[in-house]
Amino acid sequence: MRKRSLTLLSDGTLFRRENTLYFENERGRKPLAVEGIYDLYIYGHVTITSQALHYLAQKGIAVHFFNHYGHYDGSFYPRESLNSGELVIRQAEHYLDREKRLKLAKLFVTGSALNMKKNLKRWKVADGFSEMLKELFEELEGAEKITEVMNVEARIREAYYSRWDGHLPEGFKIVKRTRRPPGNEMNALISFLNSRLYATIVSELYNTQLVPTVSYLHEPGERRFSLALDLSEIFKPIVADRLATRLVTKRTLSKEHFREELNGVLLTKEGMKKVLSEYEKELTKSVKHPELKRNVTKKRLIRLEAYKLIKHLVGVKEYEPLVAWF
Amino acid sequence: MSSEEYPLTDLLITGTEINYLFICPTKLWYFAKGITMEQESDWVDLGRFLHEQRYANEEKEVLVGSIKIDFIRRGDVIEVHEVKLGKSMEKAHEMQALYYLYYLKKLGIKAKAILHYPKLNETKEVTLDGREGEIEKAIKEVERIKSLPKPPNPVKSKKCLKCAYYELCWV
Numbered sequence: 001m002r003k004r005s006l007t008l009l010s011d012g013t014l015f016r017r018e019n020t021l022y023f024e025n026e027r028g029r030k031p032l033a034v035e036g037i038y039d040l041y042i043y044g045h046v047t048i049t050s051q052a053l054h055y056l057a058q059k060g061i062a063v064h065f066f067n068h069y070g071h072y073d074g075s076f077y078p079r080e081s082l083n084s085g086e087l088v089i090r091q092a093e094h095y096l097d098r099e100k101r102l103k104l105a106k107l108f109v110t111g112s113a114l115n116m117k118k119n120l121k122r123w124k125v126a127d128g129f130s131e132m133l134k135e136l137f138e139e140l141e142g143a144e145k146i147t148e149v150m151n152v153e154a155r156i157r158e159a160y161y162s163r164w165d166g167h168l169p170e171g172f173k174i175v176k177r178t179r180r181p182p183g184n185e186m187n188a189l190i191s192f193l194n195s196r197l198y199a200t201i202v203s204e205l206y207n208t209q210l211v212p213t214v215s216y217l218h219e220p221g222e223r224r225f226s227l228a229l230d231l232s233e234i235f236k237p238i239v240a241d242r243l244a245t246r247l248v249t250k251r252t253l254s255k256e257h258f259r260e261e262l263n264g265v266l267l268t269k270e271g272m273k274k275v276l277s278e279y280e281k282e283l284t285k286s287v288k289h290p291e292l293k294r295n296v297t298k299k300r301l302i303r304l305e306a307y308k309l310i311k312h313l314v315g316v317k318e319y320e321p322l323v324a325w326f
Numbered sequence: 327m328s329s330e331e332y333p334l335t336d337l338l339i340t341g342t343e344i345n346y347l348f349i350c351p352t353k354l355w356y357f358a359k360g361i362t363m364e365q366e367s368d369w370v371d372l373g374r375f376l377h378e379q380r381y382a383n384e385e386k387e388v389l390v391g392s393i394k395i396d397f398i399r400r401g402d403v404i405e406v407h408e409v410k411l412g413k414s415m416e417k418a419h420e421m422q423a424l425y426y427l428y429y430l431k432k433l434g435i436k437a438k439a440i441l442h443y444p445k446l447n448e449t450k451e452v453t454l455d456g457r458e459g460e461i462e463k464a465i466k467e468v469e470r471i472k473s474l475p476k477p478p479n480p481v482k483s484k485k486c487l488k489c490a491y492y493e494l495c496w497v
């Protein structure tokens with residue numbers, strides 16, 4: 001049985017009775033087949049009993065919590081069952097050694113930028129981006145501090161957003177990327193997707209021996225699982241940005257799927273439902289992997305990226321960030 | 327070769343490590359460093375299932391020092407039983423069993439090993455009889471591979487297709 005992600009969007013209670021997990025709300029009580037759950041995403045107001053949490057921990061299921069806006073709040077990351085002292089040491093070594101850390105940080109930025117370029121080409125709004133990237137990559141190469149790397153990254157992103165807007169329909173322009181709270185519909189959508197993607201990556205890392213708190217581009221401790229932030233640089237353009245674009249250009253989402261609150265714009269429950277179901281569909285789509293010569297789901301690509309990182313850290317093969325071929 | 331070469335206290339290798347040596351040195355290295363993949367393999371689940379079903383009444387998962395034996399039967403001579411799925415890794419299974427026998431002999435316990443292939447309805451008996459040299463060579467080789475700073479280069483073979491490390495090795 002292939003395990004699947006489970007999302008709880010409605011309010012209710014999660015509890016365990018004997019060896020079954022139940023979700024109960026005013027519509028009734030539903031048993032959840034725990035053996036088939038890969039990870040759990042909770043958006044509603046859900047009360048969880050400690051027995052339910054114990055059970056989830058025992059089964060190695062990570063639980064991710066999101067707030068009212070659909071922003072990531074935190075994860076219940078069961079006590080790690082996968083440990084490799086060797087890998088912990090290598091991860092720390094690559095953080096402490098300035099050259100090694102810079103190298104990885106730059107690779108994340110490079111991969112991210114190349115995926116942005118790929119998107120702009122798809123959307124036919126790439127004018128001048130390649131040339132600009134060339135210059136910025138030169139600057140990136142010369143960077144000697146993480147802050148400089150971050151700075152280049154920010155400029156690449158800015159150039160990307162301004163072009164991306166050219167492809168988006170009226171009413172769904174990004175204009176200025178604002179985060180918390182999101183200032184308009186597109187910003188709300190991107191933030192929502194990025195949050196979910198981040199949690200997906202946290203889950204993938206949970207299933208490897210990588211320590212999620214030791215990172216290279218982002219400062220460890222910036223957020224709890226800063227390595228997931230590093231990896232999300234690679235996947236944001238090809239998962240979140242592409243999906244956000246498709247949802248609004250194909251009019252799957254319209255203005256009525258958003259609402260304005262005192263603190264900004266957010267997706268309605270109906271909007272979230274649509275986005276999440278498309279997100280799940282997107283991640284289970286397969287692409288043929290050129291090296292593995294197998295079909296892999298887009299979600300699996302995240303795991304593979306973690307494996308590539310492991311190989312880099314143990315010195316088997318230098319990390320080459322995923323650049324979408326699809 | 328003398329079997330005095332390895333005092334028991336030096337035998338920190340597990341049966342799985344000996345087994346993996348004969349499957350693939352790359353796999354052995356990753357496994358020995360705690361970079362494991364097996365938790366997701368259906369193959370392992372099946373093994374667990376068989377273990378729980380058919381051999382429900384045996385004295386199972388017997389720990390002796392660094393080795394863990396599937397199950398043991400006590401008679402005139404101790405019988406070490408290992409349950410395996412297919413025969414494609416027969417050599418690896420045999421060496422693992424031999425290692426257990428070697429280990430037990432160091433403890434002064436005379437034993438024989440029985441490999442079970444429940445899916446094929448077959449069993450195979452393994453005895454140490456003068457094969458100490460073979461197992462000592464294997465122990466040395468496991469130690470050598472574990473001490474390498476990075477895993478031996480993977481070599482693509484038919485085994486890779488069913489291996490839980492496939493993606494890690496070939497991505």
Ligand code: SF4
Pocket residue numbers: 349350351352353480481482483485486487489490491492493495
């Ligand atoms: S995939 Fe092949 S090379 Fe890699 S560990 Fe498995 S058997 Fe060895």
